[in-house]
Every structure is written in structure tokens, then in C-alpha cells.
Amino acid sequence: xxxxxxxxxxxxxxxxxxxxxxxxxxxxxxxxxxxxxxxxxxxxxxxxxxxxxxxxxxxxxxxxxxxxxxxxxxxxxxxxxxxxxxxxxxxxxxxxxxxxxxxxxxxxxxxxxxxxxxxxxxxxxxxxxxxxxxxxxxxxxxxxxxx
Amino acid sequence: xxxxxxxxxxxxxxxxxxxxxxxxxxxxxxxxxxxxxxxxxxxxxxxxxxxxxxxxxxxxxxxxxxxxxxxxxxxxxxxxxxxxxxxxxxxxxxxxxxxxxxxxxxxxxxxxxxxxxxxxxxxxxxxxxxxxxxxxxxxxxxxxxxxxxxxxxxxxxxxxxxxxxxxxxxxxxxxxxxxxxxxxxxxxxxxxxxxxxxxxxxxxxxxxxxxxxxxxxxxxxxxxxxxxxxxxxxxxxxxxxxxxxxxxxxxxxxxxxxxxxxxxxxxxxxxxxxxxxxxxxxxxxxxxxxxxxxxxxxxxxxxxxxxxxxxxxxxxxxxxxxxxxxxxxxxxxxxxxxxxxxxxxxxxxxxxxxxxxxxxxxxxxxxxxxxxxx
Numbered sequence: 001x002x003x004x005x006x007x008x009x010x011x012x013x014x015x016x017x018x019x020x021x022x023x024x025x026x027x028x029x030x031x032x033x034x035x036x037x038x039x040x041x042x043x044x045x046x047x048x049x050x051x052x053x054x055x056x057x058x059x060x061x062x063x064x065x066x067x068x069x070x071x072x073x074x075x076x077x078x079x080x081x082x083x084x085x086x087x088x089x090x091x092x093x094x095x096x097x098x099x100x101x102x103x104x105x106x107x108x109x110x111x112x113x114x115x116x117x118x119x120x121x122x123x124x125x126x127x128x129x130x131x132x133x134x135x136x137x138x139x140x141x142x143x144x145x146x147x
Numbered sequence: 148x149x150x151x152x153x154x155x156x157x158x159x160x161x162x163x164x165x166x167x168x169x170x171x172x173x174x175x176x177x178x179x180x181x182x183x184x185x186x187x188x189x190x191x192x193x194x195x196x197x198x199x200x201x202x203x204x205x206x207x208x209x210x211x212x213x214x215x216x217x218x219x220x221x222x223x224x225x226x227x228x229x230x231x232x233x234x235x236x237x238x239x240x241x242x243x244x245x246x247x248x249x250x251x252x253x254x255x256x257x258x259x260x261x262x263x264x265x266x267x268x269x270x271x272x273x274x275x276x277x278x279x280x281x282x283x284x285x286x287x288x289x290x291x292x293x294x295x296x297x298x299x300x301x302x303x304x305x306x307x308x309x310x311x312x313x314x315x316x317x318x319x320x321x322x323x324x325x326x327x328x329x330x331x332x333x334x335x336x337x338x339x340x341x342x343x344x345x346x347x348x349x350x351x352x353x354x355x356x357x358x359x360x361x362x363x364x365x366x367x368x369x370x371x372x373x374x375x376x377x378x379x380x381x382x383x384x385x386x387x388x389x390x391x392x393x394x395x396x397x398x399x400x401x402x403x404x405x406x407x408x409x410x411x412x413x414x415x416x417x418x419x420x421x422x423x424x425x426x427x428x429x430x431x432x433x434x435x436x437x438x439x440x441x442x443x444x445x446x447x448x449x450x451x452x453x454x455x456x457x458x459x460x461x462x463x464x465x466x467x468x469x470x471x472x473x474x475x476x477x478x479x480x481x482x483x484x485x486x487x488x489x490x491x492x493x494x495x496x497x498x499x500x501x502x503x504x505x506x507x508x509x510x511x512x513x514x515x516x517x518x519x520x521x
Binding site for chain 1: 181182185190195199206207229230238250251252253261
């Protein structure tokens with residue numbers, strides 16, 4: 001059974017109650033994506049893109065599911081990511097410590113990946129996500145100004 | 148003098164030379180301020196494209212793009228230490244390599260928040276177990292290069308915009324890990340053990356600083372909060388015995404590489420100014436005007452040490468009007484900017500300061516000619 005602890009729409013005050021409960025991996029994922037949403041990079045570089053990303057760290061439960069939908073995102077906390085209603089596009093699993101090593105480039109990040117201490121499924125989709133992090137060629141949403 | 152770019156203006160101010168105007172400094176801006184900035188002002192389209200291309204749009208509290216867009220002359224980039232994880236910690240906390248517990252949270256209005264929870268190394272046994280695990284651990288080799296590459300871009304492409312870079316100072320590394328109660332206990336009963344903790348922490352920080360200065364930053368600024376509003380967090384005798392010698396070694400590394408050393412330290416820290424001067428520290432940053440006697444510090448130490456910050460971020464910039472901000476900051480520039488040695492800016496990370504007040508502050512700093520008065 002998928003136990004949806006909280007569903008959180010990003011940003012804004014409308015989802016205040018749910019957002020305030022986020023902890024652990026879900027809060028870290030939310031923190032990570034939030035600036036991209038707020039300043040328009042997410043909308044600009046993920047226009048028309050739909051991605052479901054599962055981050056499941058065995059030593060830091062519960063898992064988090066990030067859903068990107070046409071430039072917006074939400075974070076969902078799940079107890080059992082193996083029983084999601086549909087298969088995620090990208091799945092990242094392993095131990096938090098190893099993931100931190102990969103993200104920070106500690107020692108031999110490639111070695112950690114090759115040893116499958118951190119598993120990434122859906123690498124092709126992950127490349128789409130990577131576009132977000134090198135977003136340069138895009139149009140700002142309406143809020144952009146010269147002031 | 149007529150500075151040719153922002154970096155020159157900052158360096159001249161730190162040298163106590165007269166400049167066309169005082170340079171402005173942004174310590175950082177948290178998530179709430181970033182959101183407010185986007186909603187009220189926003190980036191220029193072409194500028195934002197360039198910032199993104201140059202990797203300058205970052206996660207709060209460090210965000211060079213924001214500092215550039217607002218018109219500051221310099222800002223701060225402090226490198227985080229390695230994070231570890233211990234299963235079963237309250238609040239899903241993560242541990243930094245000094246043993247401090249941090250938690251990620253989300254505020255009721257949807258704004259992310261990262262906060263310090265408390266010390267993890269609350270006994271001698273825990274400290275020794277920590278060391279057995281190989282902690283504190285050194286900085287990842289790849290951590291510095293991308294950020295310090297930004298330094299080159301900022302200097303060359305953005306009118307000499309200066310990024311002050313640094314690491315946590317000796318006091319914060321220590322206190323975040325062991326807490327005040329253990330500090331007080333070891334200081335009285337087991338000073339050798341306290342020295343050993345400080346020494347082990349310093350080994351990591353010294354290595355980090357040496358890596359940073361290889362990139363030849365003009366200014367290094369380390370963060371180490373020594374003060375409360377009422378005075379120092381630990382008594383000055385203990386600060387001099389345990390913290391000052393290590394801080395002096397930070398300064399030696401940085402000066403040895405030809406860079407200037409600035410300390411960011413919150414609270415009422417006037418009592419430490421003679422020590423800062425003795426250590427050869429080039430500037431002190433934060434200096435909340437409501438709790439520090441800034442005219443006195445300027446008069447007494449202003450020829451030897453530069454004053455940075457000084458604009459009240461939690462009162463004036465939050466509750467004041469733009470007119471009040473302009474008037475107040477204008478007065479400060481007149482008094483503190485005489486003869487150089489002054490780099491004004493908000494005293495801490497911008498949280499709930501009003502954007503229009505920050506703009507007014509910058510107008511007062513940039514529009515005045517008091518810095519030229521000599």
C-alpha cells in the first residue's frame with residue numbers, strides 16, 4: 001500500500017499546512033527545487049516536461065517523490081516507493097552518505113556510482129533533468145523585469 | 148581616489164584609502180528575501196540569462212546574481228563543511244563534520260529553512276568516537292574549484308565584483324559540535340582536551356584555507372560569531388586562551404598568501420577589537436549598530452581595522468521606511484566612512500528586510516560623497 005503522508009504543492013501560501021510538515025529527504029528535495037521554481041528557471045527549462053523522481057535512501061526514510069509537471073513541482077512523502085501507482089521516470093536509491101559523496105564529488109564519485117552503492121534508474125530521463133541545472137537558453141516567465 | 152572597478156574600491160576601503168564612495172557589501176539573503184525580491188522586483192531578462200550562463204544564480208543564502216542585480220560591490224561565499232548522517236537523530240537531522248546537528252524544514256508559508264538544532268558531541272566519549280570515525284573530515288577536493296572559478300568571472304565580467312570567500316572560524320566549529328556546556332566544562336576541568344579538539348578542527352580548516360588561497364582571492368572572510376547582544380558568548384579570558392591563537396593561525400595562512408583577512412562576527416564584540424588589531428585582522432563585519440558603539444570603534448580603531456556591515460538588518464531594514472533608511476545610512480556613511488575603512492551593508496543575511504529598504508540603503512551608500520571627505 002502506498003501511504004501518502006503529505007502532498008505538498010510547492011511555493012506560495014496555499015499549501016501552507018502540508019508544507020510545514022516536511023522533514024528529512026522530502027524537505028531537502030523541496031529546498032533543492034524551490035529556488036528554481038521561484039525565479040522561473042523550472043518553468044523556463046521544463047516547459048511541457050513531466051517527470052516523476054523517487055529518492056529512496058535506505059538509511060534516511062521515508063522516501064520522497066518529486067513530481068515535475070510543466071514547470072511546476074510537488075513533493076510527496078511515501079512509506080513504500082516500490083508500490084507507487086506508476087513507475088517513476090527516475091529513481092535514486094542508496095545510502096545518504098554515498099549520495100552526498102556523489103553530489104559533492106568526494107573521492108571517486110564515479111566509483112561510487114559504478115559500485116552501485118548509489119543506483120540511478122532512468123538515466124536518459126535524468127539527462128532531461130540535468131537540463132534544468134545548466135539552464136541558460138530560456139525565456140523568463142511574465143514576472144521578469146528590467147528593474 | 149577614483150576606483151576603476153568594484154574590487155579596487157573594496158580593496159582601497161580595506162586599505163583605509165579614500166574612495167569615490169564607500170563600497171557596498173551583501174553578506175547573503177535567505178529564501179524569504181529571495182522570494183520577495185522575485186515578486187517585487189525580479190531580474191532583468193538579459194541579465195538573468197547571463198547570470199545563469201555564468202553559474203551565478205545559486206541557492207540562498209549565497210546568490211551572486213541577486214547581489215549583482217541589486218547593485219552591490221561585493222558579497223560572501225562561505226564553503227560548507229562535509230555533512231554526515233547518523234541514523235536515529237531527532238528531526239531527521241544531518242551532522243556537519245564538526246558534530247553540529249542541522250535540520251531541513253519548511254516554514255508555514257512554504258519557504259524552505261535550514262537550521263542548527265544543537266551539538267551532537269555532548270561527552271568526551273562521543274568526541275573520541277567521532278575521531279575514530281575519521282571526523283572531522285577534510286573538504287571534498289572538487290568543492291572549491293567551481294566556486295572559485297566564479298571569482299574570475301565576477302572580477303572580469305561584472306565590473307570587478309568581489310566575492311569574499313571563507314570557511315567557518317574556530318569558535319563556531321567547536322561550539323556547534325560540543326555546545327556551550329561542554330566548552331565551559333572542558334575549559335575549567337580539561338583544557339588540554341579542549342585544545343586537542345580545536346587543534347584537530349584546525350587541521351581540517353587549515354587545509355581548506357590553503358586550498359582557497361591557491362586561487363588567489365583578494366579577500367578571505369571567515370564567519371565566527373563571538374557575541375550576543377549583551378556581550379561575548381564566552382568570557383574574554385577563555386576566548387583569548389582557546390580561540391584567539393587558532394584565529395591567529397587562520398590570519399597567518401591568509402596573509403601569507405597575500406590576501407586580506409576579514410572576520411564576520413555577530414553580536415556585541417567591541418571588547419575583542421584590541422585583539423583583532425593585534426592579530427592583524429583587516430576588517431570586522433556585521434557590527435549591529437544597536438548593540439555596538441560604532442563611532443567609538445571608528446575613533447579608536449578605525450585607522451587600523453576596517454568596519455563592514457553596520458546597517459541594522461533586523462530593525463531598520465525591516466520596520467523603517469525608505470526615507471528613514473536613506474537618512475540613517477547617510478549619517479552612518481558620514482561618520483564611519485571618513486578616511487575610508489568602511490564597507491557598509493546589512494549586518495546579516497537578509498530575511499524579512501523590505502526590498503525597497505535595501506534599495507534605499509544602496510542609494511544612500513552609493514549616492515553619498517562622505518567617503519571622499521578624508
